[in-house]
Amino acid sequence: xxxxxxxxxxxxxxxxxxxxxxxxxxxxxxxxxxxxxxxxxxxxxxxxxxxxxxxxxxxxxxxxxxxxxxxxxxxxxxxxxxxxxxxxxxxxxxxxxxxxxxxxxxxxxxxxxxxxxxxxxxxxxxxxxxxxxxxxxxxxxxx
Numbered sequence: 001x002x003x004x005x006x007x008x009x010x011x012x013x014x015x016x017x018x019x020x021x022x023x024x025x026x027x028x029x030x031x032x033x034x035x036x037x038x039x040x041x042x043x044x045x046x047x048x049x050x051x052x053x054x055x056x057x058x059x060x061x062x063x064x065x066x067x068x069x070x071x072x073x074x075x076x077x078x079x080x081x082x083x084x085x086x087x088x089x090x091x092x093x094x095x096x097x098x099x100x101x102x103x104x105x106x107x108x109x110x111x112x113x114x115x116x117x118x119x120x121x122x123x124x125x126x127x128x129x130x131x132x133x134x135x136x137x138x139x140x141x142x143x
Contacts, residue, residue, distance in 0.1 A: 036058055036063070037122060
């Protein structure tokens with residue numbers, strides 16, 4: 001009996017890992033965007049942000065074709081940055097560094113149906129918490 005319980009826990013635990021890594025691997029451009037936004041917020045003390053500024057900060061040119069627009073909104077307790085994917089988005093063209101791959105696992109990824117015109121949302125804590133990434137939300141199309 002003990003072996004069956006251990007086996008069930010092991011299989012159940014292993015089954016949940018690929019979903020998170022798959023979502024983050026497919027959306028590596030969103031990861032890069034969140035890192036660029038976080039750096040920008042830290043440098044400018046939470047000042048408004050534009051996609052043009054982020055594209056200039058992206059020296060490796062990894063997200064230039066991935067996004068059409070972003071919008072920053074302050075919420076109760078956190079900052080939200082909404083993003084809209086570009087039609088010319090290339091999912092396979094982004095290589096992550098080892099440090100970025102590590103950060104992928106530390107972020108909380110969520111898929112849910114969004115009722116607005118955006119493809120996702122990145123939530124950040126306010127400055128007193130160093131603009132930490134709270135959650136990355138990916139739009140899941142309604143079925």
